[in-house]
Structures are given as structure tokens and as C-alpha cells.
Amino acid sequence: MTATTPATTTAAAPAADRSVTDAPVADARALGLAHYAARGVLEHLLTRHGVTFQQQVALRAAVTAEDPQTPDGLVAQVHGTLKGDPADIRADVDGLLAKGLLAVDGTHLLATDAGRELLAAVGAEVTPVSARIWGGIPADDLAAAGRVLALVTERANAEFAALATA
Numbered sequence: 001m002t003a004t005t006p007a008t009t010t011a012a013a014p015a016a017d018r019s020v021t022d023a024p025v026a027d028a029r030a031l032g033l034a035h036y037a038a039r040g041v042l043e044h045l046l047t048r049h050g051v052t053f054q055q056q057v058a059l060r061a062a063v064t065a066e067d068p069q070t071p072d073g074l075v076a077q078v079h080g081t082l083k084g085d086p087a088d089i090r091a092d093v094d095g096l097l098a099k100g101l102l103a104v105d106g107t108h109l110l111a112t113d114a115g116r117e118l119l120a121a122v123g124a125e126v127t128p129v130s131a132r133i134w135g136g137i138p139a140d141d142l143a144a145a146g147r148v149l150a151l152v153t154e155r156a157n158a159e160f161a162a163l164a165t166a
Helices: 028-045 053-064 071-082 086-098 113-134 139-165
Strands: 102-105 106-111
Touching: 028 053, 028 102, 028 113, 053 071, 053 086, 053 106, 071 086, 086 102, 106 113
Parallel strands: none
Antiparallel strands: 102 106
């Protein structure tokens, strides 16, 4: 017969309610799991509108740009964000043009009213979902996570740049 000890764990509590000693350590796997879980939700919503995640990123970049983007500039911006294959990004931009979500204006691309309306519709669907996902997380935890994620992003971008030039 083996000796038993009292249980030291309790039923799973929401992450925001866990003590620091019970919290998992942030690492690449945890970051990836959180990213893909959230991205899966967004991609599900985007599918309703007939656009992909990468197309949405390109469209948002065009809409939020301070100055109109050239096709090459938009591809470079999305590549800088997603690190995707520029040829795939170019195909996504072409898809946005074909759907009438972007339009050519001389040498630049502009978001159309339909493109802006699509982003607004997706935003309206995402807002309550985001509130459920992010709601209740203490501000200090969000600030700490933001600092860590910014540092990880900076370091990963530097590593990516070094690999790209090697």
C-alpha cells in the first residue's frame, strides 16, 4: 500500500485567477498555441466573408497606410509582418483586386468602399469575441505580457533578418 498525500491542486481555474506559482511559464510553445487559437477564431470569422487571414492583413495594411501603397510596397509591408512568401502575398493582393476590395489608382493601390465595409463588418464580429477572450485579464498582466511579446517580436525579427541575409 502506498501513502497518499492531500491533493495540493484545485479544479482548473481561469488563467486570470491562477497564482503566479501555478501559472505556466511563457515559452515559444505557449506563444504559438495562443497565436493559433486566436487566429483560428479570426479565420473562422473571415471565412464567412470569403477572405483569408493573409488577405485581411493586406487589406488592413492598405486601409491604415498613411500614404497610398504601391503593389510592391504593400507586399513588402505584409511580408515584414507575416514573413510569408512574397509570391503568395502578391497572389493575395491580386485576389483582393479581383474581389473589388482594392483598386488600382495609377501606381498605387487603394482600399475600396467594399474593402472598408468588409473590415468594418469583420471588426464588428471580432469585437465581442475579443472581449470574451481578453476580458477579465488584469491590466498588470496584460502590460507584462505586452512587454514580453514586444521583446520576443524584436528579437525574432532580428533573427529572421539575419537568416534572410545569410
